[in-house]
Amino acid sequence: MTTQTAAQTAGQDAGPAVKNMAIAKAINESLRTALEADPKVLVMGEDVGKLGGVFRVTDGLQKDFGEDRVIDTPLAESGIVGTAIGLALRGYRPVVEIQFDGFVFPAYDQIVTQLAKMHARSLGKVKLPVVVRIPYGGGIGAVEHHSESPEALFAHVAGLKVVSPSNASDAYWMMQQAIQSDDPVIFFEPKRRYWDKAEVNPEAIPGPLHKARVVREGTDLTLAAYGPMVKLCQEVADAAAEEGRALEVLDLRSVSPLDFDSIQTSVEKTRRLIVVHEAPVFFGSGAEIAARITERCFYHLEAPVLRVGGYHAPYPPARLEEEYLPGLDRVLDAVDRSLAY
Amino acid sequence: MTVESTAARKPRRSAAGKTGTTGSKAAGTTGTRRATAKKPTDASPELVQLLTPEGKRVKNAEYDPFVADITADELRGLYRDMVLTRRFDAEATSLQRQGELGLWASLLGQEAAQIGSGRATREDDYVFPTYREHGVAWCRGVDPTNLLGMFRGVNNGGWDPNSNNFHLYTIVIGSQTLHATGYAMGIAKDGADSAVIAYFGDGASSQGDVAEAFTFSAVYNAPVVFFCQNNQWAISEPTEKQTRVPLYQRAQGFGFPGVRVDGNDVLGCLAVTKWALERARRGEGPTLVEAYTYRMGAHTTSDDPTRYRHDDERVAWEAKDPIARLRGYLESETDTNEGFFAELEAESEALGRRVREAVRAMPDPDHFAIFENAYADGHALVDEERAQFAAYQASFADVDEEEGK
Numbered sequence: 001m002t003t004q005t006a007a008q009t010a011g012q013d014a015g016p017a018v019k020n021m022a023i024a025k026a027i028n029e030s031l032r033t034a035l036e037a038d039p040k041v042l043v044m045g046e047d048v049g050k051l052g053g054v055f056r057v058t059d060g061l062q063k064d065f066g067e068d069r070v071i072d073t074p075l076a077e078s079g080i081v082g083t084a085i086g087l088a089l090r091g092y093r094p095v096v097e098i099q100f101d102g103f104v105f106p107a108y109d110q111i112v113t114q115l116a117k118m119h120a121r122s123l124g125k126v127k128l129p130v131v132v133r134i135p136y137g138g139g140i141g142a143v144e145h146h147s148e149s150p151e152a153l154f155a156h157v158a159g160l161k162v163v164s165p166s167n168a169s170d171a172y173w174m175m176q177q178a179i180q181s182d183d184p185v186i187f188f189e190p191k192r193r194y195w196d197k198a199e200v201n202p203e204a205i206p207g208p209l210h211k212a213r214v215v216r217e218g219t220d221l222t223l224a225a226y227g228p229m230v231k232l233c234q235e236v237a238d239a240a241a242e243e244g245r246a247l248e249v250l251d252l253r254s255v256s257p258l259d260f261d262s263i264q265t266s267v268e269k270t271r272r273l274i275v276v277h278e279a280p281v282f283f284g285s286g287a288e289i290a291a292r293i294t295e296r297c298f299y300h301l302e303a304p305v306l307r308v309g310g311y312h313a314p315y316p317p318a319r320l321e322e323e324y325l326p327g328l329d330r331v332l333d334a335v336d337r338s339l340a341y
Numbered sequence: 342m343t344v345e346s347t348a349a350r351k352p353r354r355s356a357a358g359k360t361g362t363t364g365s366k367a368a369g370t371t372g373t374r375r376a377t378a379k380k381p382t383d384a385s386p387e388l389v390q391l392l393t394p395e396g397k398r399v400k401n402a403e404y405d406p407f408v409a410d411i412t413a414d415e416l417r418g419l420y421r422d423m424v425l426t427r428r429f430d431a432e433a434t435s436l437q438r439q440g441e442l443g444l445w446a447s448l449l450g451q452e453a454a455q456i457g458s459g460r461a462t463r464e465d466d467y468v469f470p471t472y473r474e475h476g477v478a479w480c481r482g483v484d485p486t487n488l489l490g491m492f493r494g495v496n497n498g499g500w501d502p503n504s505n506n507f508h509l510y511t512i513v514i515g516s517q518t519l520h521a522t523g524y525a526m527g528i529a530k531d532g533a534d535s536a537v538i539a540y541f542g543d544g545a546s547s548q549g550d551v552a553e554a555f556t557f558s559a560v561y562n563a564p565v566v567f568f569c570q571n572n573q574w575a576i577s578e579p580t581e582k583q584t585r586v587p588l589y590q591r592a593q594g595f596g597f598p599g600v601r602v603d604g605n606d607v608l609g610c611l612a613v614t615k616w617a618l619e620r621a622r623r624g625e626g627p628t629l630v631e632a633y634t635y636r637m638g639a640h641t642t643s644d645d646p647t648r649y650r651h652d653d654e655r656v657a658w659e660a661k662d663p664i665a666r667l668r669g670y671l672e673s674e675t676d677t678n679e680g681f682f683a684e685l686e687a688e689s690e691a692l693g694r695r696v697r698e699a700v701r702a703m704p705d706p707d708h709f710a711i712f713e714n715a716y717a718d719g720h721a722l723v724d725e726e727r728a729q730f731a732a733y734q735a736s737f738a739d740v741d742e743e744e745g746k
Contacts, residue, residue, distance in 0.1 A: 085520050
């Protein structure tokens with residue numbers, strides 16, 4: 001409720017600058033703003049030009065900025081990232097699109113062995129301001145390799161930053177900040193939320209890229225999530241409220257670095273934590289959060305940190321994904337288990 | 342369906358086995374059991390050569406113009422580069438044997454390929470090496486002692502790539518060909534007229550990244566020269582394990598020219614690379630140069646080539662030594678006197694000494710270097726772990742203090 005009021009107020013103050021738009025459109029506007037502001041910014045990927053991307057996130061950009069700035073590439077993910085590294089070495093700031101999560105692996109070598117390490121190897125002489133956009137996650141009924149959440153694989157690698165917005169305003173601003181960052185940023189876009197609308201104020205002053213945000217205040221338990229699971233956690237908090245439980249919802253926004261301070265602050269208040277993500281629980285970002293929060297907040301915790309996420313199994317066929325993905329009931333069940341301690 | 346697919350498989354089977362099929366002819370086999378790429382001889386028409394192993398100048402209408410105005414002094418310069426590079430390389434190999442370096446990748450035998458191509462580059466060109474391009478680094482003005490830091494284990498790079506337009510060594514095979522292509526795409530976007538040269542080996546030609554680099558460079562007409570030093574061996578695997586067609590012919594399938602040059606002929610390498618770089622600068626796109634050469638030493642100091650290749654092969658290639666070849670030409674066709682060679686010998690020894698002393702004087706990095714430059718903009722976790730590390734280190738200082746050290 002507080003957030004909504006703030007947004008409404010901002011809307012009234014800022015006038016016509018504030019627009020209601022979907023996440024996909026917010027990213028599009030953000031890329032447009034970056035392309036306009038800096039001639040060194042490039043957009044690259046398969047189908048990003050004439051088609052505007054398979055999700056139309058880059059719609060109209062090639063028409064307005066030309067084939068030299070918005071580049072349709074050969075169908076070769078390693079080539080897309082590898083040449084983006086070369087362009088960055090030449091002084092460009094490429095924003096590359098990997099069409100779907102499961103297709104990033106041909107480029108994984110370039111991202112992990114080259115993109116992540118070149119700044120350190122050069123003792124800081126080389127900067128690689130490359131943004132790798134990856135539409136990720138399930139819930140859209142896709143075929144295999146189109147629904148995965150590989151963020152932990154990237155967060156594990158030093159040299160990369162990993163972020164994931166959950167709403168249109170963050171999508172707009174976090175993309176601006178990712179492009180301005182001198183570090184490579186893996187930008188996970190919650191594809192099932194691409195069409196969710198929210199107000200975006202391009203004249204606002206954004207918060208730091210890697211700071212978590214309290215989406216909803218509560219006293220009984222903290223739900224921490226990012227990307228597509230933030231909305232679910234808000235729904236969980238709504239449902240729990242009907243049962244008289246006040247859940248706090250944190251939108252982590254950044255997976256690497258992770259804002260442990262904000263999680264700690266929240267857990268010291270609520271004394272209970274559940275991490276929710278679509279990725280498999282095993283070795284996932286929830287495991288890292290659970291371990292560190294246990295270290296930091298051992299004497300505050302009333303219950304072990306619980307995790308709700310995917311299973312240690314290949315992402316299932318679409319007809320089974322509702323079973324695989326965390327849903328309202330699974331998270332509520334975890335809430336019950338936590339509160340039972 | 343079954344009948345069709347069996348029929349479709351048949352020719353492929355016989356191409357790999359018996360002789361006389363279209364497949365095996367295209368692959369250049371000579372009726373041996375295993376299909377292999379044809380080995381070029383020195384007289385092979387597909388091998389560009391301006392200087393024979395005996396040091397005799399061969400006329401070549403196409404590439405002579407690129408070295409037509411070369412002076413005796415410049416030839417002596419190429420000779421000096423090769424001798425000093427070999428001396429540096431030998432010193433590094435010794436230093437590894439003495440335990441001063443953890444590993445060394447020798448360029449022995451590849452001096453002509455590296456000096457010829459390296460001297461063809463212009464100051465504003467950009468070079469993307471593998472980890473064996475010590476001769477090219479020399480041509481770019483990188484202090485050779487800087488090349489040793491990563492092999493000694495004090496850093497993972499050791500020089501500022503932009504000081505000499507010589508990128509850091511790349512260990513993952515073939516990755517740098519894509520960086521080179523992207524950089525070249527950037528040059529084209531900038532409207533500049535410089536070019537890029539990417540080095541890789543015959544083994545790397547099997548990597549997907551190299552194929553993708555060929556695709557991207559062709560599609561975007563990028564000003565890049567792919568310089569493949571085919572030194573016959575990818576650790577223990579011969580070139581025949583990488584390809585069934587001569588490597589330079591790969592280029593044709595991607596839509597740009599490929600040339601095979603005698604990689605032990607410094608003049609040939611200089612001319613062909615100049616031609617390719619000028620093409621790139623004129624906006625005519627990429628070229629693949631296959632420098633046909635031989636790695637006389639081991640892959641690295643950890644390798645044992647006696648397990649996979651015969652001495653007679655090495656002996657045959659020694660007769661094509663790039664340095665002896667140019668010396669023969671200098672002695673018979675120019676006014677180079679003994680004094681030049683004697684002076685160079687002294688200079689070589691001085692270089693060896695300098696390298697030896699520099700390596701031994703290399704300080705171990707500061708402990709906190711672990712955390713430095715992991716990120717350009719910083720990272721909360723790195724900051725946290727650095728602080729933990731500092732506290733841990735400081736705990737030893739307390740013990741030292743208590744013990745009165």
